[in-house]
Amino acid sequence: MSAQTRRLRLGMVGGGDGAFIGAVHRMAARLDDRFEWVAGALSRDPARADSSARALFIHPGRSYHDWQVMARAEAMRDDGIDAVVIVTPNHLHIPIASAFIDHGIDVICEKPLARTYAQAHALAATVRASDRIFAVTYPYSAYPMVREARRLVAAGAIGEVRVVQVEYAQEWLTDLSQSPQATWRDDPDQAGPAGALGDIGSHALHLVEFVSGLVLNEVCADLASLVSGRRLDDQVQALLRFTNGARGGLWACQVAPGQENGLRLRLFGSKGALAFDQQQPEALLFTETGQATRIIKRAAGEHARQRDALLRLPAGHPEGYLEAFAQLYCDYAELWLARQTLRPAAYAATLLPDFDTGLRGLAAIEAMLRSHALGGQWVKLGH
Incomplete structure (x- = not known):
């Protein structure tokens, strides 16, 4: 502590x-x-x-x-x-x-x-x-293997990132639900102008930049409300352009039967590739060009000790969403402690998403909304 x-x-x-x-x-x-x-x-x-x-x-x-x-x-x-x-x-x-x-x-x-x-x-x-301290809760960025993916990309393990593909699919809004949790999310006065894009697309957008280190620059988006009577989008597809010239794609959908919480990220670079599946959070797929794909486990490998700081249980005892969420709270506690003691915060704590992170997410969402309103034209992030 x-x-x-x-x-x-x-x-x-x-x-x-x-x-x-x-x-x-x-x-x-x-x-x-x-x-x-x-x-x-x-x-x-x-x-x-x-x-x-x-x-x-x-x-x-x-x-x-x-x-x-x-x-x-x-x-x-x-x-x-x-x-x-x-x-x-x-x-x-x-x-x-x-x-x-x-x-x-x-x-x-x-x-x-x-x-x-x-x-x-x-x-x-x-x-x-x-x-x-102003923290914004993007818990998927606190999974140990997501932070390991970020470390690998920064270390050059897959070379220059060229292509990023992210999807976040759920089934819970396949029908027009009357539950309080569903109804406010479909009310523009409460949720804002974005439905699935704001609810889960925001997670996907944050994960892309967090892991890849890329800066999103321009988007081309198509939004749809596929369930009759729904006011906000429940299906989003978008093309992404980054400042380094890399390309990407995003799919966010809440009307996908069989998809309970399907958040998946793939990155393709000049030397290799990485893939993470939120529903299998203990592993990361790593491929070096021309080599067999390797599975990096959270408690194995030369950098396992670095990941240990994010772990609460020994290998073979699965950790997931709740532990990642708890890590955000630990990161906040470390920032609070650093402020009180006038010392630098631990590196992990500096990864806590802050106000500016949340503001950037809104800029990306609004660029996608503008792109859709313009019939799918490319729109630069304007803020």
Whole structure:
């Protein structure tokens, strides 16, 4: 636990009973025993907010019915929260984050960062001028084998990256669901102008740049709403161009039967290739040109010791999504500790996605929306 002398105190806005991602955040933060949940404004419904708080053993006096009241009250307490975790629909991310930043409280925010690029950009100067940590949760970047892929690419193992292919396919919106988790994602006022593109395409876009080290420059996109009655896209295909001349493709779809959470990334370079499948997260496929494909396992190989810092269990005991999410929280804790002790943060912690990462994701999403609106013309990222 490094030099950490107490559990960091967390509060949550949104994420009450029945909210999938709120529960994931709470489990992930607890996994390494570096955090405790002490406050929350867990629902717009006061009764549901309080019942959710009781289930989490949050003191009744710290179950809030208004996030603005929560920000003020927690900032005034000697034992106030160190960070707020925002897991609301997209349109509320920035107003909530702004309130807590203004009161000197760190922010851990779900992606996408905001409903629109303009909404997020309005807060950019404030965030950059503050000493507050602002994390955006792209958990797939914290898988040990994803970070190993990033290391291999940076070390030149596959040479110059020429082609990148990423896909993220799910089946859960194949029909017009009336579940609360589905309905807000199809409401432009809450989700923003992007459906599957913002919900899962944002993960795919981040993963591409994180692993490849490439900078996305231009996109050509086709979006569709394939389920009758749906207002936002549930199917996205896009061509990608990068500043180094590399090319790529993206497919994001939430109407793909048989695909539970099919996030896959392939990179092809001048000397070899890498492939990662999120549903088989313990392995990375590595091919050197003219050689047989090798399987790199998370606990084997010359760089296994470096990966050990991201592992919680010995080889043969599978780790996955929850552990990757927990790693983001550990990265935040290390950044918090570095700030408190005035020392450099551990390298892994510097990989934590931040406000500017989230802002760049929104720029890519809006470029794709513009491309689609123009009939599939190539559009440069404009921000």
